[in-house]
Amino acid sequence: MINRWYCDVCGEPINGAENGLLIWQFDNKDMNYNFKIVHKDKCDDRNFPSSYELQSCIGIDGLLRLIMFLDDGDLFDKNQRQNTVLNLSEFIEILKRLQIPNYEEARKYFKDDEIKNKLYDSYLLDQKTLKQIIELNSK
Numbered sequence: 001m002i003n004r005w006y007c008d009v010c011g012e013p014i015n016g017a018e019n020g021l022l023i024w025q026f027d028n029k030d031m032n033y034n035f036k037i038v039h040k041d042k043c044d045d046r047n048f049p050s051s052y053e054l055q056s057c058i059g060i061d062g063l064l065r066l067i068m069f070l071d072d073g074d075l076f077d078k079n080q081r082q083n084t085v086l087n088l089s090e091f092i093e094i095l096k097r098l099q100i101p102n103y104e105e106a107r108k109y110f111k112d113d114e115i116k117n118k119l120y121d122s123y124l125l126d127q128k129t130l131k132q133i134i135e136l137n138s139k
Contacts, residue, residue: 002058005097005104008036009043020054022094026084032069033086035094057098066095102130109137 005014014020014037024035025048037054038044044051056062069085085091096103106129109115115133 002098002101002104005037005054006108007039007043009038009045012039014039014054017054017058021051022054022057022098023048023051026050027086030084031086032084033090035090037094037097054098063095063099066091066098100130102127102134106130106133109133112137 003016005020006012007014007020019040021038021040021044022035023038023045024032026032032050034048036045036048040053052065057066069091070083070088072082097107110133115136
């Protein structure tokens with residue numbers, strides 16, 4: 001299970017889900033956007049009216065909770081509620097950070113040209129590649 005993330009406000013590690021929040025904003029059409037992982041209390045931004053405890057966003061139950069932003073299945077009438085995420089790419093990035101082991105640590109290096117070339121050439125982002133990225137940059 002993932003137990004460390006990096007705060008989108010201060011950049012420092014959040015050690016343990018109990019110390020973090022997922023915060024976001026929504027517009028006048030109830031579309032959710034600007035998702036951030038932050039330290040609880042220390043970096044919580046009151047301009048972000050919505051939040052979940054990070055603990056409730058990880059694991060199987062957390063994945064189900066987050067997927068509900070995209071599609072609530074048969075729970076509601078499709079004419080009433082559908083996708084509530086404004087920026088799908090932004091939301092998927094949050095999903096990866098919260099659900100995929102090694103992704104949060106490796107993503108710090110994705111802007112490195114050598115790493116970008118390696119990822120581009122492989123067309124594959126898997127656990128082996130994520131671990132290699134971390135190892136290459138921890139030396």
